[in-house]
Amino acid sequence: MKEIERIARLSDELVERYGTRNPFRLADAMDIRVTVCPDFQKLRGMYKVILGKRFIFLNGNLKRREAAWTLAHELGHDALHREMAENSIVQDNFIMDMTLKPEYEANLFAANLLFDDGEVAHLLRAGESVDNAARLLGGEKFLLQMKIRIMESRGRLPS
Numbered sequence: 001m002k003e004i005e006r007i008a009r010l011s012d013e014l015v016e017r018y019g020t021r022n023p024f025r026l027a028d029a030m031d032i033r034v035t036v037c038p039d040f041q042k043l044r045g046m047y048k049v050i051l052g053k054r055f056i057f058l059n060g061n062l063k064r065r066e067a068a069w070t071l072a073h074e075l076g077h078d079a080l081h082r083e084m085a086e087n088s089i090v091q092d093n094f095i096m097d098m099t100l101k102p103e104y105e106a107n108l109f110a111a112n113l114l115f116d117d118g119e120v121a122h123l124l125r126a127g128e129s130v131d132n133a134a135r136l137l138g139g140e141k142f143l144l145q146m147k148i149r150i151m152e153s154r155g156r157l158p159s
Contacts, residue, residue: 007105008150010079011113021113023071027056032078034071036060045070047077054078069110069140076109077102111146114139117156120147125158 015021018029027034033053038060046057056074058067077084081102115137123133134144151157 002153003105004108004150004153007076007080007108008112008154011076011109014075014079015113021116023068023075023110023113026075026113027071030054030075030078032056032075034058036067045074047074047081049082054082065138065140068138069114069143072110072113073106075113076106079109080105107143108146108150111143112150115144115147117151120144120151121156121158124148 014026014030018026020026020029024034032055034056035058037057040057040059040061044059044062044066048055048057056071056078058070058074062070084102119137120133123136128136130144130148131141134141137144148157
């Protein structure tokens with residue numbers, strides 16, 4: 001199985017199990033403690049496992065939309081890189097830095113989690129640009145581009 005499919009399937013399973021794409025509701029349902037930290041500088045988010053408990057720390061200066069996709073990204077670290085977080089802190093200053101494999105994977109996870117295939121396909125079929133579709137879906141363009149890549153690899157893009 002391709003890596004992209006494995007990652008997409010993990011986020012699909014969470015959406016199916018908990019009945020939501022909302023990362024705040026998912027974190028709550030998964031018993032992951034989310035703490036907003038007002039004193040973060042450039043740090044957007046951080047994931048850490050402490051004594052077996054899972055924690056996500058979010059920058060308190062993020063807008064709601066930014067906080068949602070940062071949280072979805074951190075949930076990706078929980079699903080994909082938990083063992084790393086047991087030994088060290090997974091910090092995200094630059095979530096869009098796709099040169100690091102764990103960051104790229106967490107972004108793939110977040111993209112698939114946040115965007116529904118049907119909604120994306122509908123907007124693309126209607127002729128919406130990626131920029132406008134991302135705005136209409138309340139997400140980030142780079143994440144929607146990743147979602148489109150996932151849908152393409154799964155043969156789910158409209159013709």
